[in-house]
Amino acid sequence: MLPVENRLSKVRDFNLLLKHGRWCNGKFLDLKMLNLAENKNYFPKQVSPEEFAAQLKIAFAVGTRISKSAVVRNRLRRQLREILRLRLANGELRAGYYLLVLPKKDALKKNYAELKQELELLLGRSSLAR
DSSP: OOOGGGBOOOHHHHHHHHHHOEEEEOSSEEEEEEEGGGOGGGSOTTSOHHHHHTOEEEEEOOOTTTOSOHHHHHHHHHHHHHHHHHHHHTTOBOSSEEEEEEEOGGGGGOOHHHHHHHHHHHHHHTTOBO
């Protein structure tokens, strides 16, 4: 499980990410990311800009188009969450970003090692990995 401070949960933050974020596409995973330092105009007024720009929040969206079975979707979500949790615990991710991980239907056929390799490739391509 990701720590609470690293979970993207507010509608305001999702809207900001979806409107101003940029895509990084892979074979069976997509990553939408938003660099908070580049979007200071959209920060909420009640939060300190320095604190807001220094956070790292992550979300996963595994919809019913991937699989009708909730068990299958939840397993995929747990695997992706664990990959990023380990990287976060080791300090291998840069702060100051919002991330949304969207798997494609092909991700169901992949094992944990292949998912990890693809996600690390996307993180490296988007300059989020240290």
